[in-house]
Amino acid sequence: MNKFFWNGFCFVAIIVALIIYACANRGYPQGGEKDETPPQVVKEVPESFSTNFKGKQIDIYFDEYVQLKDINKKFVMSPPMKKKARVSLRGKYVRVTFQDSLKPNTTYTLDFADAIVDNNEGNPLGFYRYVFSTGPQLDSMELGGQVIDMETQLPVLGATVMFYQNTADSVPLTDLPSYVAKTDSAGMFRVTNIKNDTYRVLAIDDARGNYLFVPSETKVGFVDSLVQTISFPTTVYDTIHPDTTVIEGRRTKKGVEFKVLSKDTVIRRDFTMFGPTNLFIPMFDEEKTLLYLVDEARKERERLDFTFSVPAEHQLKVRLLGLHLLDKVDQDDWYIEERSAGRDTVQLWIKDSLVYKVDSLVAEASYLRTDSLGKRVLLADTIKFYYKDKPDPKGKRKKEQDSIPAIKFMEISAGVGSTMDLNKSITLEFDRPIVEDGLKNIQLFEMVDSVLTPVDFKLKHDSLKIRRYYLEKEWKPETEYQLSIDSMGIYSIYGLYNNKLEKSFKTKAIEDYGSIIVNVKEATTPIILQLYQGDKEIKVLEERTIKGNGKVVFDYLGEGTYMIRAIIDRNGNGKWDTGNYLKHLQPEEVKYLPTEIKLKKNFDVEQDFDMSKTYKREDPSKKKNTEGDKKRNRTNR
Incomplete structure (x- = not known):
């Protein structure tokens, strides 16, 4: 046995041994390429676009097992029937069963959208549509x-x-x-x-x-x-490359050069177009008009709450009932009314202790309500309100009897943090209506040469929320202030006093702010410009109204990203108005400027906004997906 034979024999033996080892060791199977092929329709019974259909069901066969994904949401039969067609899965085929009588001489379409997917990877069939007619012709x-x-x-x-x-x-x-x-x-x-x-x-x-x-x-x-x-003929011209080529040769000093000669062919295709297919439908929520009382409650001993279905003038009046109260209470002046901004929530603060100390109250409430004819009529309703103090925790009452009871104070909310914007006011909100004489005990100090010095300010009362006040001041930049209310300085109509309140804060520097200047162009109606942040959840920060073309300035803005939208206020009432179908009234148009304005400190940005242009707003969800894809790509690199 020579050397070459022995080496060859050893090589073959090693290969055979490796094969046997691989067969003997059963590892985990390696998956192949991901199946991205959608299922294919192989048969329709009867075939799509059939005429003179008389059956009760249709079967659609596929080349593999399929699933139905959100079929109840996506499947549409047109024209619709009172009893909807039932779509069922039968392995490799789908059956549509009609549960109502089909109309004669009518063309039907069964639109499955992308609800049919394969059984393994969920690859959708695509927007599959089946058509048939119960008459001799198909509508087109x-x-x-x-x-x-x-x-x-x-x-x-x-x-x-x-x-x-x-x-x-x-x-x-x-x-x-x-x-x-x-x-x-x-x-x-x-x-x-x-x-x-x-x-x-x-x-x-x-x-x-x-x-x-x-x-x-x-x-x-x-x-x-x-x-x-409508239908109309149209022509499309396609350029195709020839199936054959011609090679031409010619002699040169360097030898024979060959050149490929070919000529494209223009093919004319005639079609019939149907339409129109560019209908635009602006969708909206109509203003809710049905007025009725949703809820009434007594969440606190001193307060009665009324909630209405829509913000509207409801002419609410409440009169107490009960022989033990009628002779002792002034029926015209026993409560203070507080309303929400939309006037759909009303709170009545009971002034008379003779009333709020009673656990069970009976009252007659009269208010406007929409009747069956759609008209608002005055309705009187008798309502019972009940309140009982919460029991003290076990042992707490006894412990308090042996010690000095804790003083209960009226709560005050002061809307100011450690820093204060130069263009903002301080919101003061009390948990009970107050006696306004105590407001004179509010003090504001300004740091002057390291000494807190009293300064003047203005107090503005909220017109609807009677427990809210605004402290207004022309603030100096980069200055320290202190808001102070001494204990027992302010008291509620129920005799509760405030605890001591002190808030120290510093105003921002002028350089901390930037401005956005918007040039409104081609405006033919009043325009409401809104500065906002956020995508899905839009937070409107400020708004300005302009009667036509001109400049709108948003100032005292912190560093950040801002966006702008415009309401075409065609009736000039200063708010966005929705539409109404029966009145043939479309909603007012809203335009979103598709530009993110990135503002830095101590900078001004000028931006044009042309009201004659059509702007397309990018879908925030798709925008986030795109940013995520970019981030993943950067990570992969």
Whole structure:
């Protein structure tokens, strides 16, 4: 056996041994490439686009096992039926069973959106749509467009868009639509295979799933005018490369050079287009108009609370009942009224101790309420209020009897921290209505040459929240101040005094602030400019109103990122007004400037805002995903 034979034999033996070892050792199986192929439709029974359909069900077969994802939300049958079609999964096929009678000579579409996915990786089939007709012909017209939330200027996902051949205004409140469609994540919708006709188009947030619009309760949007379907021929020209080439040769000093000669071919394609497919639907919440008393309560001994359904003038008046009170209490002056900013919450502070010391009170409340005809009428209601003091913890009462009882003080909230903005006031809020004579005991000191010196200020009373006051002062920059209220200086109408209050703070420097100057252009109505921060949860920091073109200054701003939006205040009432479907009133337009203004200390930024332009607001959720992807990419590198 020579050397070369022996070396070859050893090499083969090693290879065989490695193979046997690999087969004998069963490790964990290695996964292959991720399946990204969506399921494919292999058969439809009957086939899509069939006519003269008479059956009760449709079966759709796939090349693999599938799942139904959010089918109840995504599946849409158009025209809709009172009893919705049932979609069931049968392994490698999906069955649609009709539970109501189909209309004669009608084209139906079954839109599954992306609800059909494969069983392993959840790859969606895509926007699958099945079409059939109960008559001899298929309708071919279509409509499409986009639904946008008017206040946020973001696409509305899952809105139900309804199309009515009966164009009366009240039809969406009582009848099923002629056709329906759903919006995707971009707010886009498309309804196909509909009749050539004129339609009223409406979009709602159909939480009940009954295709009916409930005014002031359902989010709604509508196209201003009736929509007529159209079709028109169009031509598309495509450039294609030839299948064959020609090679041309020619002699040069360097030899023979070859050149490939080819000529592109222009192909004309004729189509029929259907539409319009650019319908724009601004969606909004109608102003709630049903007025009624939601709740009444006595959360504190001295206070009665009334909560109404909507902010409105309700003309609330409360009169005490009970023989033990009628002769002893002035019915016209037994409480102080306090209201919320929206006037939907009312608190009555009982002034007379003869009343609030009674555990059980009976009162007659009269207020406006919406009746069955939609009119506001005065209603009188008898209400019982009950309050009982909370029992003391076990042993606490006895312990207090053997010791000096703790003094109970009136609580004061002072809205100031360690630093104070130069353009802000101090908010003082008391937990009970106070006797205003005690406000003279509030003192403000300014540090002058290391000595706290008393300075003047103004107190402003809140017009609605009677327990709130604003301390206003023209602050000096980079200056130390102290707010002081001596104990027993202020007392409530119930005889409770305040504990001592001292708040020391320092004002900021002028250099700590920046300004944003907005140049409003092409404004034809009054404009409300709002400076805000945040994406999903918008926090409006300040707002300014301008009657037309001009400059708007937001000053005393700290370092940070700011954004601006504009309300087109067409009626000039200084606030954003929503729309109303039955009154054919669209909401006021809101424009979001798609520019983040990054402001630094001691800097001014000037920004143009053209009201004649259409601005597209970026979806905050997609924006965050993009930033996350960028961060991951940087990490991977």
